[in-house]
Amino acid sequence: MSAIVQVQQLAKRYMPGDVLAVKGVSFEIQEGEIFSLLGPNGAGKTTTISMLSGLLAPTGGEAAIGGRSILREPLAVKSIIGVVPQEIALYDALSARENLLFWGRMHGMSGKPLQARVDEVLEQIGLRDRAGDRIRTYSGGMKRRVNIGVGLLHRPRLVFMDEPTVGIDPQSRRNILDMVKELNRQGMTVLYTTHYMEEAQELSDRVGIMDHGELIALGTQRELTQMVGEHEALRLHLNEGDSADKVAEAVATVPGVLQASATDHQVVATVAEADEMLAAVITRASEAGARIRTVDIEEPNLETVFLHLTGRALRD
Amino acid sequence: MRKILNIAWKDLISAFREPGVVIMMLVTPFALTLVMGFAFGAFGGGNAGPAGIPMTIVNHDAGEFGQRLVRMLEADGLADLLVVTVLSDDAAARAAVDADQSAAAVIVPADFSEAVVPAGLSQGDTSGLQGAQPVTIELYANPTRPVSAGVVRTVAERFIDVASAQRSAGLVVVGQIVGNRLADPQAMAQQGAAIGHRVGDQVASTSLVRVVGESDAAGQSNFDWLGYMAPSMAILFLMFTVSAGGRTILLERDLGTLPRMLTTPTGAAQVLGGKVLGTYLTGLAQMIILFVASTLLLGVHWGAPAPVAALLLSLVAAGTGWGMLIAAYSKTTGQANAVGTALSLTFGALAGNFVVRDLLPDVLKKASLITPNAWGLDGFKALAAGGTLADVALPIAALWGMAAITFALAVVAFRRQAAQ
Numbered sequence: 001m002s003a004i005v006q007v008q009q010l011a012k013r014y015m016p017g018d019v020l021a022v023k024g025v026s027f028e029i030q031e032g033e034i035f036s037l038l039g040p041n042g043a044g045k046t047t048t049i050s051m052l053s054g055l056l057a058p059t060g061g062e063a064a065i066g067g068r069s070i071l072r073e074p075l076a077v078k079s080i081i082g083v084v085p086q087e088i089a090l091y092d093a094l095s096a097r098e099n100l101l102f103w104g105r106m107h108g109m110s111g112k113p114l115q116a117r118v119d120e121v122l123e124q125i126g127l128r129d130r131a132g133d134r135i136r137t138y139s140g141g142m143k144r145r146v147n148i149g150v151g152l153l154h155r156p157r158l159v160f161m162d163e164p165t166v167g168i169d170p171q172s173r174r175n176i177l178d179m180v181k182e183l184n185r186q187g188m189t190v191l192y193t194t195h196y197m198e199e200a201q202e203l204s205d206r207v208g209i210m211d212h213g214e215l216i217a218l219g220t221q222r223e224l225t226q227m228v229g230e231h232e233a234l235r236l237h238l239n240e241g242d243s244a245d246k247v248a249e250a251v252a253t254v255p256g257v258l259q260a261s262a263t264d265h266q267v268v269a270t271v272a273e274a275d276e277m278l279a280a281v282i283t284r285a286s287e288a289g290a291r292i293r294t295v296d297i298e299e300p301n302l303e304t305v306f307l308h309l310t311g312r313a314l315r316d
Numbered sequence: 317m318r319k320i321l322n323i324a325w326k327d328l329i330s331a332f333r334e335p336g337v338v339i340m341m342l343v344t345p346f347a348l349t350l351v352m353g354f355a356f357g358a359f360g361g362g363n364a365g366p367a368g369i370p371m372t373i374v375n376h377d378a379g380e381f382g383q384r385l386v387r388m389l390e391a392d393g394l395a396d397l398l399v400v401t402v403l404s405d406d407a408a409a410r411a412a413v414d415a416d417q418s419a420a421a422v423i424v425p426a427d428f429s430e431a432v433v434p435a436g437l438s439q440g441d442t443s444g445l446q447g448a449q450p451v452t453i454e455l456y457a458n459p460t461r462p463v464s465a466g467v468v469r470t471v472a473e474r475f476i477d478v479a480s481a482q483r484s485a486g487l488v489v490v491g492q493i494v495g496n497r498l499a500d501p502q503a504m505a506q507q508g509a510a511i512g513h514r515v516g517d518q519v520a521s522t523s524l525v526r527v528v529g530e531s532d533a534a535g536q537s538n539f540d541w542l543g544y545m546a547p548s549m550a551i552l553f554l555m556f557t558v559s560a561g562g563r564t565i566l567l568e569r570d571l572g573t574l575p576r577m578l579t580t581p582t583g584a585a586q587v588l589g590g591k592v593l594g595t596y597l598t599g600l601a602q603m604i605i606l607f608v609a610s611t612l613l614l615g616v617h618w619g620a621p622a623p624v625a626a627l628l629l630s631l632v633a634a635g636t637g638w639g640m641l642i643a644a645y646s647k648t649t650g651q652a653n654a655v656g657t658a659l660s661l662t663f664g665a666l667a668g669n670f671v672v673r674d675l676l677p678d679v680l681k682k683a684s685l686i687t688p689n690a691w692g693l694d695g696f697k698a699l700a701a702g703g704t705l706a707d708v709a710l711p712i713a714a715l716w717g718m719a720a721i722t723f724a725l726a727v728v729a730f731r732r733q734a735a736q
Contacts, residue, residue, distance in 0.1 A: 091330060107580050
């Protein structure tokens with residue numbers, strides 16, 4: 001495999017005097033892989049994609065896509081890539097078909113090939129029956145599918161998908177994840193950003209973990225989880241109203257607990273042997289006022305990696 | 317060029333699919349044209365203008381001239397213009413005006429005829445003539461009906477003008493006869509009455525409708541309100557359309573479609589070109605539809621098609637330039653909306669979209685030349701009066717110049733934003 005994306009020390013500062021939103025990240029994406037950038041909101045994922053797709057001028061560094069510099073040959077780069085933005089970027093007053101025709105023409109397509117490709121994409125996103133309806137009559141999930149369809153219309157070699165499942169129902173989310181896998185099976189390279197650990201875990205060949213504008217880890221999931229060692233995670237689900245922060249502080253004092261963090265009525269404790277530590281952790285949590293609903297024992301995953309690297313949960 | 321057309325066509329379709337936009341672009345200006353037409357009697361047949369003006373008259377003069385004035389106002393020739401109520405009490409007449417039941421009250425003093433032909437002359441003594449009082453009639457006008465009151469005033473003044481001229485002549489003749497002892501003063505009193513009759517006849521026989529036609533007020537009565545209001549309202553609402561068109565650049569930025577366009581192999585200049593052309597085509601379509609609708613449905617005469625088309629093209633270009641300028645210097649769609657609305661209304665008020673442009677003070681007429689509205693109105697007025705392309709060469713040149721300047725300023729601002 002050859003690298004379709006080569007990023008070297010890419011940096012972005014929005015205004016003079018601001019902190020860097022992206023602090024000199026470097027990575028490569030191989031042709032045909034699904035590469036995820038995983039990190040919390042504000043980590044710099046969207047800024048990185050915006051620079052690679054030519055929307056933002058980098059403050060420093062360089063990147064090449066398909067061997068073309070994003071700085072010197074932006075239009076050539078744009079003909080290689082497809083972009084699925086985080087927000088739904090469609091025209092409400094137009095139908096799905098009209099939207100696809102419009103965006104196809106913006107990619108230089110025309111005539112019968114464009115019509116045929118629009119039909120194909122409508123089939124692919126499962127909206128052929130409603131192709132003539134205006135977008136404003138669609139549900140959020142249907143709009144998301146059209147939003148993705150626009151990015152695939154011109155058969156790009158590389159598609160950027162920026163948090164494509166934000167704010168949709170589980171069924172639509174499932175459809176989108178399946179679609180991404182199918183596109184990859186057809187040979188499309190995917191750069192996927194998300195703050196959902198499960199999505200990165202399900203889809204990715206390799207994952208780059210971003211936090212505060214830095215790429216803090218990069219590798220396959222196995223490589224990343226090995227960073228944590230053989231550690232396991234104990235996830236305590238608390239009742240609403242319990243102070244997860246207070247419980248996490250208490251749990252962190254238990255001998256043998258390597259790290260503990262709180263998020264969304266949950267406390268995650270990293271331990272060497274979950275079975276042996278379970279009773280002590282539950283006892284200390286209860287003493288701290290926790291009313292525990294359930295406890296999960298988790299093998300090392302991307303979330304524990306993030307916790308291990310930053311001391312914070314992914315969704316903090 | 318295909319991508320520019322693609323963006324422009326998308327904007328055109330999108331605009332005409334929004335019911336709110338269609339109401340603003342087409343329904344409102346057409347409806348306002350109709351309302352203005354009705355308000356000023358454009359559908360009353362033949363001669364559009366004020367009609368059926370209620371007025372009151374109080375005649376305290378027992379002499380001939382007061383009677384003549386009443387008869388003149390009640391004459392058939394003025395029946396369409398004036399609805400006259402004769403009262404005997406000044407206070408009642410003024411009250412009718414105050415109650416807005418009357419546009420004006422005309423109060424004729426008791427000595428009106430005496431002032432025209434004085435009595436009390438004696439043989440060889442003409443001193444009574446020197447002491448003759450000026451002819452005065454009180455006009456109590458309703459300030460809420462300035463046009464109607466102006467018509468009554470014009471009619472009354474015309475009567476006085478004629479009466480004064482006859483009075484002067486009568487005084488000279490009577491004075492000469494009595495002063496030179498050529499006739500007995502008692503006999504001249506009778507002669508004076510006879511002169512009064514003749515003067516009255518002459519006044520009454522004067523065609524007051526024709527006289528009114530020569531005055532400023534009557535100039536408006538022949539005014540083609542629909543012919544003025546159709547282009548006027550179209551221009552006013554064109555400015556709303558083009559400022560909304562410019563605003564779509566900011567709206568697309570907020571919705572993410574503008575950044576998405578820039579991720580396709582499309583240059584920023586092409587995107588801007590598409591947005592400008594889209595706004596231009598939308599404005600042009602609006603003007604053409606209003607032109608056709610007002611011509612076919614209301615019978616408005618805009619002028620010869622070729623110069624009208626040339627003026628429309630340049631007017632929409634200048635409007636589009638302003639729309640782009642607003643978008644370029646606004647930070648948010650809300651700001652662009654507020655500025656666009658304020659500018660459209662200000663331009664309309666300055667240029668005379670709400671009133672007749674010719675009635676504006678000179679200083680406003682000159683100041684309004686920074687607006688496309690003023691040049692457009694001047695141009696359409698010339699064309700409606702039978703003007704040719706040569707007659708609108710100046711407005712057309714001014715409008716294209718305005719388009720070039722505003723567009724250049726907008727591009728400078730857009731480039732500055734892109735660099736940031």
